[in-house]
Amino acid sequence: xxxxxPALVSRPEPPPGPGLLLRQWRVLRYVVGENPLSAxxxxxxxxxxxxxxxxxxxxxxxxxxxxxxEPLSPPSAAHWFGTDALGRDILxxxxxxxxxxxxxxxxxxxxxxxxxxxMGAFAGYFGGWFDRASTRISDTIMAFPxxxxxxxxxxxxxxxxxxxxxxxxxxNLPFYLRVARAEVRVLRExxxxxxxxxxxxxxMRVLFHHLxxxxxxxxxxxxxxxxxxxxxxAAGLSFIGLGVRPPEAEWGIMVAEGAQYIVSxxxxxxxxxxxxxxxxxFCFNLLGDxxxxxxxxxxxx
Amino acid sequence: MIQAILKRLLGAVPALIGVIIVxxxxxxxxxxxxxxxxxxxxxxxxxxxxxxVKLGLDRxxxxxxxxxxRDLARGDWGSSLTTGQPVLTEIGERLPASLELTLVGLIxxxxxxxxxxxxxxxxxxxxxxxxxxxxxxxxxxLPTFFTGLLLAYIFYFLLGWAPSxxxxxxxxxxxxDFVTGFYLIDSLIARDLETFRAAAAQLVxxxxxxxxxxxxxxxxxxxxxxxxxxxxxxxxxARASGLHPLTVLFTYAFRNALLPVLTTxxxxxxxxxxxxxxxxxxxxxxxxxxxxxEALVASDYAPVQGFVLAMALLYVLLNLMIDIAYGLVDPxxxxxx
Numbered sequence: 001x002x003x004x005x006p007a008l009v010s011r012p013e014p015p016p017g018p019g020l021l022l023r024q025w026r027v028l029r030y031v032v033g034e035n036p037l038s039a040x041x042x043x044x045x046x047x048x049x050x051x052x053x054x055x056x057x058x059x060x061x062x063x064x065x066x067x068x069x070e071p072l073s074p075p076s077a078a079h080w081f082g083t084d085a086l087g088r089d090i091l092x093x094x095x096x097x098x099x100x101x102x103x104x105x106x107x108x109x110x111x112x113x114x115x116x117x118x119m120g121a122f123a124g125y126f127g128g129w130f131d132r133a134s135t136r137i138s139d140t141i142m143a144f145p146x147x148x149x150x151x152x153x154x155x156x157x158x159x160x161x162x163x164x165x166x167x168x169x170x171x172n173l174p175f176y177l178r179v180a181r182a183e184v185r186v187l188r189e190x191x192x193x194x195x196x197x198x199x200x201x202x203x204m205r206v207l208f209h210h211l212x213x214x215x216x217x218x219x220x221x222x223x224x225x226x227x228x229x230x231x232x233x234a235a236g237l238s239f240i241g242l243g244v245r246p247p248e249a250e251w252g253i254m255v256a257e258g259a260q261y262i263v264s265x266x267x268x269x270x271x272x273x274x275x276x277x278x279x280x281x282f283c284f285n286l287l288g289d290x291x292x293x294x295x296x297x298x299x300x301x
Numbered sequence: 302m303i304q305a306i307l308k309r310l311l312g313a314v315p316a317l318i319g320v321i322i323v324x325x326x327x328x329x330x331x332x333x334x335x336x337x338x339x340x341x342x343x344x345x346x347x348x349x350x351x352x353x354v355k356l357g358l359d360r361x362x363x364x365x366x367x368x369x370x371r372d373l374a375r376g377d378w379g380s381s382l383t384t385g386q387p388v389l390t391e392i393g394e395r396l397p398a399s400l401e402l403t404l405v406g407l408i409x410x411x412x413x414x415x416x417x418x419x420x421x422x423x424x425x426x427x428x429x430x431x432x433x434x435x436x437x438x439x440x441x442x443l444p445t446f447f448t449g450l451l452l453a454y455i456f457y458f459l460l461g462w463a464p465s466x467x468x469x470x471x472x473x474x475x476x477x478d479f480v481t482g483f484y485l486i487d488s489l490i491a492r493d494l495e496t497f498r499a500a501a502a503q504l505v506x507x508x509x510x511x512x513x514x515x516x517x518x519x520x521x522x523x524x525x526x527x528x529x530x531x532x533x534x535x536x537x538x539a540r541a542s543g544l545h546p547l548t549v550l551f552t553y554a555f556r557n558a559l560l561p562v563l564t565t566x567x568x569x570x571x572x573x574x575x576x577x578x579x580x581x582x583x584x585x586x587x588x589x590x591x592x593x594x595e596a597l598v599a600s601d602y603a604p605v606q607g608f609v610l611a612m613a614l615l616y617v618l619l620n621l622m623i624d625i626a627y628g629l630v631d632p633x634x635x636x637x638x
Binding site for chain 1: 441442454602
């Protein structure tokens with residue numbers, strides 16, 4: 001966010017650099033010490049980011065190559081997670097899938113954050129017809145069971161990864177819109193905004209340089225709480241055969257491919273991708289909770 | 302009271318209109334030219350034009366929308382290309398299966414989540430509280446389709462306690478006579494305990510899978526709202542007046558704490574109906590979710606659109622019922638309405 005620096009001007013001068021950093025480090029250490037789970041989640045998060053970035057180089061085998069091992073062989077020293085019906089190495093596929101799964105979620109969340117956030121900020125600041133229209137749009141989206149709406153959107157727009165991203169972004173839009181709108185409505189009457197306006201700033205400048213930087217903390221909390229859900233949604237859509245297509249490696253599809261073998265006892269095909277998916281969602285949810293406790297202790301539950 | 306309910310009914314109208322507009326847009330957003338699609342791959346130019354006129358695609362959008370709404374109101378939701386049946390009939394036949402699964406899942410979740418949340422709130426920092434926290438964080442992280450498979454593996458393949466996870470009844474039992482479409486209720490009406498047992502056995506795993514997922518938001522909300530109410534002045538006053546602790550807990554605190562929980566129910570239903578689709582696929586449950594997935598795989602669009610519309614209408618209806626229940630629990634909401 002390039003616009004966050006000018007906003008500091010309207011706040012009291014922060015103490016010199018090292019002191020501030022040290023204090024933030026202490027707060028961080030306190031929060032982590034209070035809740036060891038947060039530290040674990042942070043560690044996991046770093047792990048997932050590394051996997052997403054360097055996955056293709058870390059995977060021991062080619063994720064798409066079949067017959068790198070005996071088909072349907074259980075976990076062994078050569079294939080830690082076993083192999084699937086085509087003899088593909090499951091560990092490699094799970095590792096490589098990280099980038100696609102996280103990529104879809106990040107892209108979707110970024111889209112709904114930018115569009116929903118801007119719509120909400122405009123609606124909250126200016127009110128009027130735009131406010132009514134955007135509230136109506138978000139209410140209409142929320143009138144659907146969200147996963148079902150995502151299914152309908154992908155079915156109608158075409159079965160591609162881009163449409164999975166779009167559908168996930170659309171169903172998350174109302175959450176960002178509502179947070180941004182509510183925060184801006186409260187802040188727009190605040191003293192510092194009044195002061196900025198009196199100092200001769202135009203409406204747009206007040207909105208973008210003074211209000212939007214100040215609604216960032218709750219928006220960040222929303223993002224981190226939303227990431228896990230976005231991953232779940234995308235994986236659910238590909239589980240039922242939408243978006244990502246085989247032989248592409250993706251956690252949801254891999255669980256779907258393993259589903260038919262569960263009843264005959266070949267558990268490893270579905271188990272490992274499912275576990276990693278669960279761990280990723282769990283990690284993001286924990287991080288979201290910690291971030292919320294840190295930024296907005298009132299909403300702690 | 303009746304007036305309040307009528308007001309709420311009116312309040313659901315904008316949502317209803319929104320839902321119909323969105324499903325209309327979805328039907329027109331089909332990739333490529335719908336007329337060419339419905340005319341088939343070998344359709345000639347004339348055949349495509351004919352289909353276009355027949356589907357009303359040559360008219361203006363508002364006109365098309367009018368015909369769309371008229372057809373919906375007449376019960377003409379299009380036909381499934383794969384089965385040849387009208388979509389509305391198919392959905393009507395399969396809806397009870399989905400509803401039975403969803404409702405049993407919800408009841409299981411409520412029965413576990415609300416006592417858990419209340420216990421956690423009355424004993425902050427105790428093991429119940431930690432358990433509640435753990436379950437709520439883990440619960441929302443569960444991919445339903447994966448938990449379902451895991452449960453099927455453990456309870457069917459390893460332990461052999463559950464029947465094979467395929468459908469509503471094992472192949473040796475015949476369905477009870479149709480009364481409500483809910484096998485559990487129909488078999489009881491027919492006084493057929495054998496069928497009841499068989500249906501319940503098939504239902505347990507998918508219902509538990511659903512319940513595990515929606516338990517989390519319910520328990521979390523119950524705990525938070527109970528904590529808030531228990532520290533309120535009126536509870537302190539009730540305690541100071543020497544009322545029995547259980548009276549204070551249930552008559553005073555719980556009833557007030559219920560309101561935010563009711564509000565979360567809306568979100569919970571959204572989760573439930575969504576994950577219902579995934580659970581139906583995992584357990585080969587013959588509900589409207591698996592119907593929609595089969596149609597999706599076959600690129601058969603009318604059933605998918607019918608499914609989205611049916612789910613949305615169901616959700617609007619459920620939200621309306623929550624609203625009305627809210628009025629029953631909270632007299633203030635009744636006065637305001």
